[in-house]
Amino acid sequence: MNLLIKNGRIVDPVNHVDQVADLLIADGKVRQIAQEIPVTPDAEAIDATGQWVVPGLIDVHTHLREPGFEYKETIRTGTMAAAAGGFTTICCMPNTKPVNDSQAVTEFILRKAATEGMVNVLPVGAITKGCQGEEITEMGDLREAGCIAVSDDGRPVMNSAVMRRAMEYASMFHLPVISHCEDTNLAEEGVMNEGRVSTELGLRGIPNASEDVMAARDIELAALTNAHLHIAHVSTQGSVELIRRAKEEGIRVTAETCPHYLVLTDEAVTGYNTNTKIKPPLRTLKDVEAVRKGLREGVIDVIATDHAPHAQVEKEMEFDSAPFGITGLETAVAIALQLVDEGVLTVNEMVLKMSGKPAKLLNIDRGHLSVGAVADITVIDPRATWVVDPPQLKSRGKNTPFEGWKMKGRVTHTIVGGKVVYKG
Amino acid sequence: MELKRKDLLDIKGLDREEIELILDTAESFKEVTGREIKKVPTLRGKTVVNLFFEPSTRTRTSFEIAAKRLSADVINFSVSGSSVSKGETLLDTARNIEAMRADFIIIRHPASGAPHILARNLRSSVINAGDGLHEHPTQALLDMFTIRERKGKIEGLTVAIIGDIAHSRVARSNIYGLTRMGARVRVAGPPALIPAEVETLGVSVFYDMEEALSGADVIMVLRIQLERQGKNYFPTLREFARLYCLTQERAGHAKGDAMIMHPGPVNRGIEISPEVADGLSSVILEQVTNGVAVRMAVLYLLSGSGEI
Amino acid sequence: MSEKVIMDQLGIGRALSRISHEIIERNKGTEGLVLVGIRTCGIHLARRISEKIREIEKSEVPVGILDITLYRDDLLTKKGHPAVRKTDIPFDLAGTVVVLVDDVLYTGRTIRAAMDELMDFGRPAMIQLAVLIDRGHRELPIRADYVGKGVPTSKTAVIKVLLSEEGMEDRVILRED
Ligand SMILES: [Zn+2]
């Protein structure tokens, strides 16, 4: 069955397309884009009047938790959440149990994703065995098995010499090295941003420097090794500036930030809501503004979710004991649209940072709607309003800091390889 | 005027009228504690649960005496932080206690914000008896009571708080309370023990103790946790004491009638010298006495707040 | 709604004089006698009675102050607590004859609370009760030994005793719906 998306605003920044048109999908590929494509009996029509038809969104930073933490999330529920959030491709981080540091685990994930997954899953392999920061993994094997990048996300590689060797080795396989920038000694026992709010709440603080110091180190190592460094979840003014300078100097660095660093500050922690406990922590307004500016100016290349689901009982704990992380796949589009509304990004920039740019940094042929391209497509109703109600999230993790927020903009169709996997 | 709240979680959320109400009421209760028969029937039939996740004989006993003098039944639960390791969360523990029909839960917990979890989820009145590094509201109330009793007022006084401000819930509660009541508050200690951006709470920061003490009406010395040593907040207790121990000579920089306070227990010779701790200007024992009256006032006022 | 003055300044003065005489007569003098006023109006009335007794007998009858808030039986059923103020009994109660003084006797619950509190302060030989107004509707087996004026009232009526010590003109007002 072919699919005919009628009358939507097709936004395909990679091809510089932004027009109201019809889009025909046949055999899982984009077949034709034209003003009036007639409805034929062999095509199912989707009326996209007033909606945006964009390349399927790509999340370079997701935690699917399986294997090992199925009570938090599974490949099934995580990809359902991805589909509901408009993501057609997601990259899953290796900090599972066991850690994805071997072909066996990578193959397990890909097998599960093929049978139970709703969207494309691209595994990220570990930089070091067990994410312990000591011995680098067999990245050749990982690449062959299907890993598209390496990362020890959840923690940094504290030892600079190990990071250097990892970068050198990864570049041989053209694997981007995704760095979770955190000096754990500086972060100490911190549970939130260090500043006025942490002082008021009596919570131990994590200074901006804990991120900035590592961003600076990794940039220097990228310059030394000529590896592709991708800096995850940028949250500080300092690291935005470091990345800006690195790019000016031609160092191979890309960066992502997440929706929550664009709309929340550490004030959100007031009241000890554990669904605001994340790493890096929510920062101050000054940082939010710098990150927004960095995103607008292209210093930050992509918006990623860092979707980090946890079980309710874990988040019902005292703030100090609750785990770090929040869910994000299903709220990302609405928050990104808020930025469009506020004039931080244009529609094209937003779409580019959630599809074309991530595809480019992962070296995959996705993120555009060229004729003949795989039909991974997201249809968004930019005017639909809804309220975030955690029990209704498809993800097993209900740990969203946006509970009760009135959102504008919702995914109506998520299409993977020409098949509708989610209908809002 | 009444206290329109179910719980006492912090001083930050109290306005000046509420603080004054508590202090005025405590004055009446201090009269009760001076009677031959120190017990009144006010909270007969009510149950007060002391839920302590950190050992603190002083505070627990003070609340226990306060509750008993109001004729409430008191149950002490001491949880050595191990209930979590048994798989029971704080919320489980609290729900169990509520099922026993506790009217008040007095909680001391090593995690900041733990009392807020209870307050959000339980119908019982929750009183924070110290949470992590956050607040210890009844301690600040008894400190303010003691200052007001001695000095006749709080407004306009200069109060110097000395020592480990960063890890002190007593300091935070006092900073909120004293500034709200119109006192000028100074904090002094080594940089690592001064919390980030503390000036935004309306205090001035000093690293030099004598400067901080100069012209002060009240000196509040904090207890230094001996475990802080070896974590590079300061090199050694010896050097800490050399720089920040309140000696007779240093106290001389404050006003002649300055009063000296300490929330206890005192490390004599580390944060305060024995002569000063036991000297004439010291009100450390009065603080303990006043603690009972203040806690009676809090229990009384919260019991009138509705639900229970 | 109707409001009328049921006792004026003169009437209050006369009633207190009579009560003072009755107290002296009933107790054959002032030996061992103490007055305890119940906050707030009872304190003023007790002081006035003490003054009158001094004029009549030339002897000093000490006055104590009782704040019965903490002994009330309705505290835990009502929302919002009354302010607690100090009780001040600056003498030993053992063996004394205590005359409790209050403005209005109604259900008797205040007097029950006052007696409980007094007992916690010591063991008087006897407790007597003096009130300016007795408006009936007792809920406890309590009666006054000295009454300024008995006033039959409906349960919805309000009686207000206003005294110069509180900055008002002395009078008793009955308000009925
Ligand atoms: Zn991370």
Ligand SMILES: [Zn+2]
């Ligand atoms: Zn992550």
